Amino acid sequence: MDDRIREHAAILVDWSARVDPGDNVVVSVADGAHDLAVAVAEVLGERDANLVATYDAAELTRAYLRARSDDSNDSDDSDADSTPPAFDADPAYELALLEKADVYLRLDAGHNTAATADVPGPTRQAYRRSRTAIREARMDTDWVSTVHPTRSLAQQAGMAFEAYQDFVYDAVLRDWESLADEMAQLKTILDAGSEVHIETGETDLWLSIEGRTAVNSAASVAYDSHNLPSGEVFTAPADAEGTVLFDIPMTVDGTRLQDVRFTFEDGDVVDFAAEQGEAVIAEILDTDAGARRLGELGIGMNRGIDRVTDRILFDEKMAETVHLAVGRAYDACLPDGETGNESAVHTDLLTDMSENSRLAVDDETIQRNGRFRWEEGFATDST
């Protein structure tokens, strides 16, 4: 086994999830994540934790959801008129597994990123909605998502497999404490701020962040951060006004999205368009009321991730980008007792900030053309 797989497993268990002896750990294994799962099982054994592995292969999900669908021979996702199946709400056995779990480690992988592309949209939405309590229980654990490199993901990134493996391990096997120190500066500014203004190209967006708490996402539950790799600072906007163009392409639910545009009024998406994948965007926005409001503003700060690979886990951490998610807000960003935006979805979309851009908090420029004000190359305010 590649030594880097063992290092990945050790960082996941120790730095990210902070697993203690006796912890009940669920390891979700995607098809193709076998080697990382074996390495994680070994580290969990060394830490005297308990282990249950679930098999979350996309092809199983696809077969199950298509069979559940009333209209399983219809692969046209845009057919919003078909009646979705009536899924049982939060089956008790799966809910109990997660409610009694301390840690949930998602090992993503897969052999085909389009494996679920022919699941009817209404079925997918209905399935999501039926699993709200399960999702909440999972998010109440010390959960961490990571990715094991496969040829399919390399293909999605347009990279050779070995080069993609190098990319993944460069992003994962980092000095996380040092990055956490750097990101703390931005967290301080956002925590004190009331309003964020993002300008670049067609984007001109105002976000209210009054009273919200930013997360210094340093790839560890100790930082309220649940992704490995990470390297972003994010918060939960309370309100949004203006327009945004997401010019970084990505794949959601097996479908390619390109140049998605949203217009916000009073926090709601009131108009949208996309060069590609508009039907998938429409499905997501129609999931529930919260799916039309923002759950997250994230600012990428990981300069170790130097290219888009069409995998949100990596792309959203890339320096010189910002991302917004429609749907569910993370509790860590909210004042105690306050519920933020609630939704069955959380879909991130990305905007390039590397050129001709300005990110301001309460009218003070924090980043210009991708450079933060504490970085070399930051252009002083001259406009």
Next chain:
Amino acid sequence: MDDRIREHAAILVDWSARVDPGDNVVVSVADGAHDLAVAVAEVLGERDANLVATYDAAELTRAYLRARSDDSNDSDDSDADSTPPAFDADPAYELALLEKADVYLRLDAGHNTAATADVPGPTRQAYRRSRTAIREARMDTDWVSTVHPTRSLAQQAGMAFEAYQDFVYDAVLRDWESLADEMAQLKTILDAGSEVHIETGETDLWLSIEGRTAVNSAASVAYDSHNLPSGEVFTAPADAEGTVLFDIPMTVDGTRLQDVRFTFEDGDVVDFAAEQGEAVIAEILDTDAGARRLGELGIGMNRGIDRVTDRILFDEKMAETVHLAVGRAYDACLPDGETGNESAVHTDLLTDMSENSRLAVDDETIQRNGRFRWEEGFATDST
């Protein structure tokens, strides 16, 4: 996908497990069982059942158990002096998953039948003992074990892969109702009988079955039968006296067993030996008090299985064989309220009855040289 995989999945879900709409189904997926898992997911979707898939790859278990072991660098299974790790008893999350499940489908497969051969014996025993309630909860569901053919299993059987696939599907895709009718004859005899006498070669064994109920194992929970394929009639002996030679070789816990001999006195194994694998036999017998007593007498009646393939699921169903298991007895064989032999283990061992043999119930010959008395070729009592 091979149509036979879909047929296998449909028999498993419908004939064997009798899955109803809304059932909470756990599907245990071994490494290499992906295709069958996809087919099972599809059938479960069609039946409107719920699905949780667990990943039970032997390499995960091996990595976890070796890491838990105090002595994980010691691959010598015979080192009974090493202290086994202290496993948590029945972790609550896994127990809850199974207690709230209605159906448990085990899809066995694997890429290396020796994958766990270097797990220290005391660790394996301690792990088994720590999971008694989990095992009971699993056996309280409508559980069914089946096997998806892999190249590793073909190798174990000494067969080409395609020939092995044919073997498996010939055994699985059968007319189960018709076999059930045939097996009912033997069940009637065993239910009425008090004592079984098995004679062949070095074997001369007396078993008490007074008051016990035989199971007509027709590959369906409706017959208290939990294997697919099946095709045996089995009961739970209350007592045993005499000697038995298990002359059909097999692999247990990744170790080859050959010519195992047991001597019973008052139901206990008081002496044992093996040409090969004696250390593994010793470990099994030392697991707990019940591991030295019999939990099962099974009589193979499936003439569709015409060769030994070193997989207990198939071998023990083969016509012209009998098998005995040390360890746990099945509740279905016991009078209401009576507990039979209890143990953390249930290990089957096989004896060839095809030649020079006699199986009698209460001194009446039921089978001679592999032929039952209702079959053509049965030799009348002339000795």
